[in-house]
Amino acid sequence: MLPVLTISKLSKTYGTGFQALKSVDLTINRGEVFALLGPNGAGKTTLIGIVCGIVRATSGTVTVDGHDNVRDYRRARAKIGLVPQELTVDGFITVWDAVSFSRGLFGKKPDPAYLERMLRSLTLWDRKDSKIITLSGGMKRRVLIAKALAHEPEILFLDEPTAGVDVELRREMWTVMEQLKQSGVTIILTTHYIDEAEEMADRVGVINKGEIVLVESKVALMTNLGRKELTLQLGQPLAAIPAALGAHRLQLSDSHTQLIYTYDSENGPAGITALFDDLAAAGIRFSDLSTSERSLEEIFVSVVHDGDTARKRQTA
Amino acid sequence: MNLRAIWAIYRFEMARTFRTLLQSIVSPVLSTALYFVVFGAAIGSRISEVEGVSYGAFIVPGLVMMSLLTQSLSNASIGIYFPRFIGTIYEILSAPVSPLEIVIGYVGAATTKAVVIGLIILATAFLFVPIHIQHPFWMASFLVLTAISFSLFGFIIGIWADGFERLQIVPLLVVTPLAFLGGTFYSIRMLPEVWQTITLFNPVVYLISGFRWSFFGTSDVSVGISLGATLAVLALCLTVIYRIFQTGYRLKT
Ligand SMILES: Nc1ncnc2c1ncn2[C@@H]1O[C@H](COP(=O)(O)OP(=O)(O)OP(=O)(O)O)[C@@H](O)[C@H]1O
Ligand SMILES: [Mg+2]
Numbered sequence: 001m002l003p004v005l006t007i008s009k010l011s012k013t014y015g016t017g018f019q020a021l022k023s024v025d026l027t028i029n030r031g032e033v034f035a036l037l038g039p040n041g042a043g044k045t046t047l048i049g050i051v052c053g054i055v056r057a058t059s060g061t062v063t064v065d066g067h068d069n070v071r072d073y074r075r076a077r078a079k080i081g082l083v084p085q086e087l088t089v090d091g092f093i094t095v096w097d098a099v100s101f102s103r104g105l106f107g108k109k110p111d112p113a114y115l116e117r118m119l120r121s122l123t124l125w126d127r128k129d130s131k132i133i134t135l136s137g138g139m140k141r142r143v144l145i146a147k148a149l150a151h152e153p154e155i156l157f158l159d160e161p162t163a164g165v166d167v168e169l170r171r172e173m174w175t176v177m178e179q180l181k182q183s184g185v186t187i188i189l190t191t192h193y194i195d196e197a198e199e200m201a202d203r204v205g206v207i208n209k210g211e212i213v214l215v216e217s218k219v220a221l222m223t224n225l226g227r228k229e230l231t232l233q234l235g236q237p238l239a240a241i242p243a244a245l246g247a248h249r250l251q252l253s254d255s256h257t258q259l260i261y262t263y264d265s266e267n268g269p270a271g272i273t274a275l276f277d278d279l280a281a282a283g284i285r286f287s288d289l290s291t292s293e294r295s296l297e298e299i300f301v302s303v304v305h306d307g308d309t310a311r312k313r314q315t316a
Numbered sequence: 317m318n319l320r321a322i323w324a325i326y327r328f329e330m331a332r333t334f335r336t337l338l339q340s341i342v343s344p345v346l347s348t349a350l351y352f353v354v355f356g357a358a359i360g361s362r363i364s365e366v367e368g369v370s371y372g373a374f375i376v377p378g379l380v381m382m383s384l385l386t387q388s389l390s391n392a393s394i395g396i397y398f399p400r401f402i403g404t405i406y407e408i409l410s411a412p413v414s415p416l417e418i419v420i421g422y423v424g425a426a427t428t429k430a431v432v433i434g435l436i437i438l439a440t441a442f443l444f445v446p447i448h449i450q451h452p453f454w455m456a457s458f459l460v461l462t463a464i465s466f467s468l469f470g471f472i473i474g475i476w477a478d479g480f481e482r483l484q485i486v487p488l489l490v491v492t493p494l495a496f497l498g499g500t501f502y503s504i505r506m507l508p509e510v511w512q513t514i515t516l517f518n519p520v521v522y523l524i525s526g527f528r529w530s531f532f533g534t535s536d537v538s539v540g541i542s543l544g545a546t547l548a549v550l551a552l553c554l555t556v557i558y559r560i561f562q563t564g565y566r567l568k569t
Pocket of ligand 1: 014015016018020038039040041042043044045046047085569
């Protein structure tokens with residue numbers, strides 16, 4: 001696939017002396033959905049800001065479909081739409097005026113038919129004459145998406161598009177993103193929700209402390225991320241895991257009082273049933289059980305601070 | 317040139333004006349009418365003539381100029397400060413528009429509004445005193461040039477300001493006093509000699525003087541110098557704005 005966006009050796013040191021990006025290299029393919037994950041303060045918004053022309057890079061280059069985003073900023077920016085992280089929108093104008101303004105700003109000639117189709121797809125058409133201040137938070141976010149799409153961009157940046165949005169609306173937004181993808185738009189989104197990345201992304205990148213620490217296809221990553229743990233509180237401590245249970249992915253806790261079973265969505269139900277059968281056969285009783293899922297945040301931590309463990313898990 | 321972008325910004329700004337029509341137009345007209353009543357009618361009745369012109373007529377160019385300065389300044393400064401304040405500036409910065417286009421859009425709208433208000437005030441003045449404008453072309457030129465200069469100045473303030481307080485400070489503490497002391501209500505020849513000299517450091521003197529000349533054909537300082545001073549203010553503001561965009565000052569981090 002052809003890259004539509006090439007970021008190379010991009011660094012950013014803010015006026016405070018804080019280095020938010022450390023020589024970031026990243027390539028985005030045409031037509032893909034790329035999810036950029038990372039804990040708070042990792043540099044996601046900074047990276048997007050530089051590509052879009054809001055933040056000045058300290059060094060490095062950004063090429064948008066062959067156009068340098070500083071030297072040839074007009075052509076580079078014309079291809080990009082940005083939905084910012086914060087709900088920043090002028091509340092005193094109507095939805096229609098807001099999207100018309102955005103389109104004009106990007107130098108596109110008026111096209112009411114396109115704007116209508118777009119507003120309908122975002123279920124904002126009924127509210128096109130409403131002042132934005134009268135809309136709910138979720139609607140305002142969709143107005144921001146509408147503004148970003150008003151000039152028919154080829155690349156769309158969505159900075160945490162579903163933060164603070166209810167479950168139903170999130171699903172709606174995923175549908176919208178899916179439609180955009182179908183129409184050939186390249187989408188780069190940041191998120192803190194694993195299921196969002198899982199649902200939407202073709203590839204996932206993890207950024208931490210200004211460095212890209214991982215870029216992988218979703219499929220590869222999800223087998224790793226989708227792993228869950230079942231913790232069994234033992235009735236009596238065990239000296240070691242009996243050989244009869246060797247077929248299961250089991251670990252004995254340091255205190256010898258817990259058995260920890262790791263599984264993923266594929267081997268889940270069958271694996272657990274088999275495990276319980278084998279436990280009963282071996283005469284091992286347990287007093288309590290709990291399951292836990294590794295959160296994205298934990299994944300970041302393991303990817304960054306514990307690179308070895310992460311690699312082991314990947315190959316396991 | 318991204319003309320559509322200029323037009324979009326211009327229209328957006330003009331629409332903002334119409335949303336706040338009352339405070340935009342009614343209040344400057346009202347306060348000017350009050351000046352006429354107080355200075356023109358009440359006090360003016362005790363002052364016979366200034367440089368061969370009735371006092372009521374004499375203060376008209378000064379009053380128009382004073383509104384023009386404050387209006388250009390506040391419109392342009394709020395115009396660019398507001399999107400910075402609420403964060404919508406991201407859209408302008410991420411759009412394929414050049415700094416020049418941004419400036420033309422914002423400053424153009426602020427200038428238009430200031431000139432319209434200036435003309436409305438002038439029309440109001442006709443209701444109070446008979447005035448004959450000797451050099452209409454120069455009158456219009458001074459009006460527009462001054463509005464552009466101070467809109468540019470306002471644009472700079474709007475970028476420099478980091479709070480609403482700072483936004484008010486320059487108009488309040490600098491421009492209003494300079495306008496009052498710049499000969500709005502008197503000819504600087506009426507001042508003691510020392511003060512005449514000091515006053516010449518006030519740029520507003522030149523603006524008002526040139527503008528007044530276009531009405532009555534007489535002035536405190538020569539018209540050429542007035543025009544030169546107006547253009548100098550214009551050039552200075554343009555330079556500062558050029559530097560702002562070059563360095564990204566307060567617009568980009
Ligand atoms: N204008 C600024 N001046 C100084 N430091 C800044 C500025 N903007 C961001 N930073 C710092 O740069 C780092 C990266 O910020 P950024 O907003 O890019 O993070 P993020 O990954 O988007 O985080 P979040 O998930 O919270 O949105 C943070 O440590 C932040 O404090
Ligand atoms: Mg962010």
